[in-house]
Amino acid sequence: MKNNTKISNLANEELLQHYIESGDIAFFGELYRRYIPKVYGLCLKYLGEQEIARDAVMDIFSNLTEKVKQYEINNFNTWLYSVAKNHCLQLIRKDKQTIFIKIEDAFVENEDIFTLTDKSQTPEELDALEYCLGTLPEEQRKSIKLFFIEEQSYADIVDVTGYALSKVKSYIQNGKRNLKSCIVKILRTPQPPKGVVK
Amino acid sequence: MNIKDYIQGKRHGKEANRLEREAMNDPFLQDAIEGFDSVPDNHLPVIEELENRIQKKSTKKTTRYRIWIFSAAASLVLLLGITTLMRKDKLPENDLVHQTTQPASQAKQQLIEGGKSILDTLEIVENKKNMAQNIQKVKPESTRYKKIEAIEAIEEIEEPVDNTEPVALNVKAIELKPIEMEMDTEKQITEPVHVQIRGTASVQKVLAEKVSGIVLDETGQPVIGANVKFKNNFNKTITDMNGRFELPMMHQDKTDQLVTSFIGYESKEISVPGDSAIIRLKPDNLALNEVVVVGYGKRRKSPTFDKVKVKETFSGQVAGLDVNNKSIIKNFSEKEFKKYFDQNRKQNICDNERGILMAGFYIDDAGKPTKTEIINCNCKELEEEFLRLVNTSPVWTKTNRNVIITIRLK
Structure with a gap:
């Protein structure tokens, strides 16, 4: 399918760079193509209908071919996210007077959020983590452990625990938040809580 | 893992x-994941x-893409x-060609007329070299396919266009897209042909025309809901909120x-205008006759009887008829009898003796008095009168005791 294997081997950042330098639409086309599942999914979420979402994906592409050159883009993913989201919201605004935004949007987490196992951690942090896991409610602790330590997917956890899918998601979400506040509190207090753990 | 998986x-x-x-x-x-989950379907084909x-x-x-389309x-x-x-004589079974056959001059004229009106908005391409085409080199099977496409797109052209004469052609670019992909024009250009393509006008469809206009009344106000129709056709419409149709x-x-x-206005006939018409309606002078509304009173029926009062004076006995008021008196004893006696006795009896009777x-x-016994009486007339009235008195209230009556005449 790809005529130009060279282009498809380039990384996202390189594609963007080449496009801005040369203006050759082939580079940007390839970059955008890689994001189509995400953009289409996003449009589905906000617009709700396949036909409209499909048109929106194409519209966003033709809007961006010019726009991309005008901005200094550090993170294409987040940039595209906000542009695509705005496009969808504008479509909704045109269509309806009121916009319904799901409450879950409020819980979307930021990149700087605490990650449990992604980073290497100091012994103090691990101790704190272990202690705080113990303080969580049963469902949250179970879900968190399965998700982050045993690396099971939501669907796996549903199978193992028998909780509903939406419950699993919220257990992990809430558990993560509780863990974070607990760990931050412990690491800031002068006395290490080791005695308490044992 | 990929989001698609x-x-x-x-x-x-x-x-x-x-x-x-x-x-x-x-x-x-x-x-994105939420979006895919919210609309349950297989999204992969769309992606x-x-x-x-x-x-x-x-x-x-x-840039090249466009030229390719035009070429x-x-x-x-x-x-x-x-x-x-070439095929006209050989292939009479070609329905498409036959259906739309017209004189070349007429077809050309229509094309030019159509082209003129939209020329301004068209992109003019005059690239004679790129337009050149050696027909011999086109593959026969693809020719056939494209030809049919083209007949659909350009109905008016039936006779060959003279290669040396510039002709304004109306070609709808969008409809010809699929053809472009199959042809590699660059290879086929061998000798230039003098064809001038002027723009990308849409297909001239004689059927798709419209007549429009506005209907106004005598003061210039739009008439809403006026009927507009062709005289010899069933097509009709009514004017909108702005009087337009x-x-x-x-x-x-x-x-x-x-x-x-329109009601209240004279109908108006005009010959069908070329594009837009302003139709002014005159008020209808046929006035309605004066209408007089008369109100009538209504008489109400009511009963005209008076109440009939049965009075004591009707008392008496007639053969076959018994009208009396005895039954009306519920309680009849000594006191009532004295009253009855005073009202019914003969006057002027025993006045001299100051009559007294016991x-x-x-x-x-x-309820009738029986075993009547006169205990004491000083006047014969009084005694007779008393006995008469006791026997004709109304029904007495029943009692077992001995009733004693004393009557003193006043």
Whole structure:
């Protein structure tokens, strides 16, 4: 399918760079193509209908071919996210007077959020983590452990625990938040809580 | 793992977990997954279709792309014309050609007229070299396919266009897109042909014309809801809130009359205008006769009887008729009898003797006095009168005791 294997081997950042330098639409086309599942999914979420979402994906592409050159883009993913989201919201605004935004949007987490196992951690942090896991409610602790330590997917956890899918998601979400506040509190207090753990 | 696999249902295992964790830190991915989950369907074909479209869009160079379309269109027009001419005698079974056959001059005239009106908005391409086309080199099977396409697109052209004469052609670029992909025009250009393609006008369809206009009253106000119709056709419409109307027009309607009517106004007939018409209606002078409304009173029926009072004076006995008021008196004893006696006795009796009478009797089961006994009486007339009235007195209240009556005349 790809005529130009060279282009498809380039990384996202390189594609963007080449496009801005040369203006050759082939580079940007390839970059955008890689994001189509995400953009289409996003449009589905906000617009709700396949036909409209499909048109929106194409519209966003033709809007961006010019726009991309005008901005200094550090993170294409987040940039595209906000542009695509705005496009969808504008479509909704045109269509309806009121916009319904799901409450879950409020819980979307930021990149700087605490990650449990992604980073290497100091012994103090691990101790704190272990202690705080113990303080969580049963469902949250179970879900968190399965998700982050045993690396099971939501669907796996549903199978193992028998909780509903939406419950699993919220257990992990809430558990993560509780863990974070607990760990931050412990690491800031002068006395290490080791005695308490044992 | 790829999001495409994930939405295809591969949601187990570490790979799925990795994507889910990625989504936690990437709201874009989070939203996308939510979006796919919110509309349950197989989204993969749509995604692939979109990917193909984007790829196609980005791999073609737009400037050349356009010229290719026009050159392809031009060559097709030529191709069509010549092959039609050549095949006209040989292939009478070609329905398409037969249906739309018209004199070349007329067809050309229509094309030019159509072209003029839209020329301003067209992109003019005059690239004679690129337009050139050697028909011999086109592959026969693709020729046939393209020819049919072209006949649909350009109905008016039936006779071959003279190669040396510039002709304004109307070609709808969009409809010719698929042809472009099959032809590689660059290879086929061998000798220049003098064809001038002027623009990308849409196909001239005689049927798709419309007549429109506005209907106004005598003061210049729009008339809402006025009927507008062709005189000899069933097509009709009514004017909108602004007095405007639009009526699709068939070919034969062009020579027809347009009839506008509205209640209270004279109908108006005009010949069908070329584009837009302003129709002014005059008020109808036929006034209605004066109407007189008369009100009538209504008489109400009411009963006219008076109440009939049965008085004591009706008392008495007539054969076959018993009218009395005995039954009306519920309680009749000594006191009532004295009253009865005073009212019914003969006057002027025993006035001199200051008559006095004392009598006793019993009441039988029928309420009649019995065993009447005069205890004391100083006047014969009084005694007779008393006995008469005791026997004719109303029904007494029943009692077992001995009733004693003393009457003193005043």
